[in-house]
Amino acid sequence: MLKFLLRRLANYIVLVGLAASMAYLLAAASLDPRSNYEGRNPPPPPAVVDRELSAYNLNDRKPLALRYVTWLDGLRHGDLGRFSDGDSVNAEFGRRIGVSLRLLLIATVVGGLLGVAVGAYSAIRQYHFADQAITLASFLTISIPVFVLAVLLELVAVAFNQAVGASVFIYTGEYTPGLTGGFWTLAVDRLQHLVIPTVTLVLGEVAILSRYQRSAMLDVLGSDFVRTARAKGLRRRTALIKHALRTALIPAATYFAYSFALLFVGAVFVEKIFGWHGMGELFLDSVNGNEVNAVAAGALFASTLVLIAGLLSDLAYAALDPRIRVS
């Protein structure tokens, strides 16, 4: 069991390294940090530009392989490199990582739990009204791209605020700048900002997961061991949750890892749309601003999270399926 997880972990670490390297090489090949200097007014002399770019390991006249080795060497010491104006990527990373993690963590946990619950309920009520309503709603939600869903929710929030006559939901930024007050004032303010972006992410996650969970649950519900559990006198609830749901969670756990990558991409949009200064926004701005090192750092962050999701998925798999533990 431990061996299984360790082997997966080693495999994952190699993959993260390769994915980040690939992102670095592609970014270094396709982005042009030199243009950041040449666009300045007045344009600095070429020798100065070269010196600055070389100092931050961004000089495109230096062979790509050498730049890569320098970047890799920095990474070994935990140094993610510099922006083209000399600022440390690490510092920016530290400022933003919390913002993204908060959004992603809440959305993953809430979306995961709700998705499983909704899917399982839908399976138990197969072909009843609730099931059909849930299926239709999730089908519709899957078909709405996140950048449309975000605007629709914003419209709902506007309508709600107008109906109540107070701004209950706030949909720009993650907190009100300059707001003073006690802990509770600030906490409530953050919560008001949090709701709409989180719901945007959660809805998509629930829609996808619930469909997988529903089909996994339906496969299990017809099987003999659930009938046996009922026949030996277990209460319906116990039979459904302890016997059926537990088994049905195994295939759903695999989809969790896949759906996390989608959730991450969704979060990039959500940060951009709702003005959250997180890693996703940094990534997009860095591509636009030709910041090779920051792009690579963003890719490293994304691939690490995807693989943590994969590892959690493996852990859940091992915890739920005894056959993996003993082999």
Next chain:
Amino acid sequence: MNIHPDQLAAPLPGGQAQVPAPDETQVPSRWGLVARRFFSQRLAVAGLAVLIALFLVAFLGPYLTHWRHTDQDVSAFLTPPSGRHWFGTTQSGGDVYALTLRGLQKSLVIGLLVALISTAVAALVGSFAGYFGGWTDRMLMWLVELLLVLPSFLFLVILSPWFRGKTWLIFVVLLAAFAWMVMARIVRGMTISLREREYVVAARYMGVTGPRVVFRHVLPNISSLLIIDATLGVSAAIIGETGLSYLGFGIQAPDVSLGTLIADSTDSATTHPWLFGFPAGVLVAIVLSVNLVGDGLRDAVDPSSAATR
């Protein structure tokens, strides 16, 4: 030349037409059966109808008005829908109807092309990995795993400065290049289960070469799966394309995509709803109808999945 007895039994003049007795040995063809099952699902048929309608509107609709997507009506800035401009106008007097249809064309063509290419790649990689096994399998599946680690969307964003300003066909190829991995895994699994079937083994023992076995015997037998994948791939490709264009990494001005239209109108969604509503509505309609058709196809090809879905 042999004359079939049925052809001789011409209807007698003035008499009732003879209805030939159904040939009881005739088995309905597989695709006939699939078609019948598909058309018995209301939602899937509705999806297909909407999809066909969208195609017609996208390619014939522009001829119904004289406004082109590049035109600017300087006498009408930000006007709501009217007889003159069916979907209203933008800030610079562009006709939203013409713009939306232009974006719709782009999205449909890109979606179809990407789905075709990525399904072909998935079929090739998956079946070769599954059929040949060993090192081929290990290398290909490792590549799949590597490409799945980083969300492909981020790769495309990184590469966007490189294909910016070049033809949109490069964009199509790149979208497809990062969209085949999950499917390749599924194809591989199915190929492994087909590899030991009698007809495949027989072909192998007759000396048919490996690639030929894959193309002649393995791929035709998973064709239904590939068709479903291609269908659902269309909606995934359209979401990917519009998403990238939304963020400014895909289709670039002066050309338009549904993504760029939605991006330009996001901020005015409350004040000028027609700017946002039409492109967004059309986008959701395409994705939803493609998904309905894909789902209907899946149920038609594999009836057992309908019960468990």
